[in-house]
Amino acid sequence: MTFQNAAFCSLVVPVRVEFVSDGARALYGDGLRPATSRSVGTDVRACFPEDCRELAPGERLTVPSGLRVQPEQPGVAGFLYSRSGLGARDGLVVAQGVGVIDPDYTGEILVVLLNTSAETRRIRRGERVAQLVFQPVVMPEWREAPLASTERGEGGFGHTGA
Structure with missing residues (x-):
């Protein structure tokens, strides 16, 4: 599969994908791709064996996606974000x-x-x-040392007047 909006992105990374079953493959139709030519995330679908599941107020539910992925470039990881419509409209x-x-x-x-x-x-x-976004990551090289002083210092939440 190729990423159709590669010109829009500053970094294109090959990502291996496996569908965990033929049923999962069918849910994603003709492949994984963002919804529009300038979308950043790729939608992840619910891959239940049954038609639907219910989620009570305040309840958590683990939803299988039917996908396994592996970025081929070091320093890149996948991140799952809420879909804005599902969050704003349905909570x-x-x-x-x-x-x-x-x-x-x-x-x-x-x-x-x-x-x-x-x-x-x-x-x-x-x-x-949900939506799946691949992003570069920065790994820290930890060094124990006193922190440099700053204008804000140890001022916490709300300290800057915001």
């Missing part, structure tokens, strides 16, 4: 804020959704539940 968000898919993880991508609404929500097989 369904990625439970931990952002899901990190380490480059050495080769298992199925699982999306943990949290229902922040006051109503029970249904997630249907094939529904888009």
Whole structure:
């Protein structure tokens, strides 16, 4: 599969993908690609064996994606973000804020959704539940040393008047 909006991006990274089953492959149709030519994320779909599952208010649900991925370039990892419409309209968000898919993880991508609404929500097989974005990462080289002084110093939340 090729990324059709490569000219839009500053970095194109090959990512291996495996579908965990023929059913998962069918959910993604003719391949993985962003929804529009300038979209950054690729939608991840619910790959349940059953038609749908319910998620009560305040409840978390682990949603299998049917995908296994592996970026081929060092220094790149996958990140799962909430879909803005699903979060704003239905109150369904990625439970931990952002899901990190380490480059050495080769298992199925699982999306943990949290229902922040006051109503029970249904997630249907094939529904888009999150978006997957690949980003470069920076690894720190830790050095124990005193911190340099700054204008803000140790002033915490709200200290700058914001």
